[in-house]
Amino acid sequence: MHVKPEYRDRGETEVAVLDALVDRPSEGMTLFELRSHVDADIDALEDALGSLKADDLIDAEENDGRTVFRADDRVFPDEDEPEEPSILDEIRRRIGL
Numbered sequence: 001m002h003v004k005p006e007y008r009d010r011g012e013t014e015v016a017v018l019d020a021l022v023d024r025p026s027e028g029m030t031l032f033e034l035r036s037h038v039d040a041d042i043d044a045l046e047d048a049l050g051s052l053k054a055d056d057l058i059d060a061e062e063n064d065g066r067t068v069f070r071a072d073d074r075v076f077p078d079e080d081e082p083e084e085p086s087i088l089d090e091i092r093r094r095i096g097l
Contacts, residue, residue, distance in 0.1 A: 003075045007057065013040040013048040021058060021071035028063075028070035 003018040020037040052058045
């Protein structure tokens with residue numbers, strides 16, 4: 001699942017963080033879990049989290065001594081909004097698979 005298109009114009013790391021958090025809406029993710037899903041070094045990841053938090057696009061809360069990040073409800077795609085097809089989906093469609 002991907003974030004709404006209006007939030008995809010942010011930096012690559014910020015979009016990757018939002019996409020990862022949207023995939024796990026109820027449980028959220030810790031910093032270490034995000035590191036395993038986002039291809040960025042720790043400094044870039046921390047900068048992205050800081051920027052997203054400052055813009056109120058993510059929430060951070062303490063849970064059993066761990067900080068858990070969750071995406072704000074407004075970044076989740078609408079249920080009736082079709083997801084953009086991947087490049088692989090587009091190739092399959094064009095060659096008839």
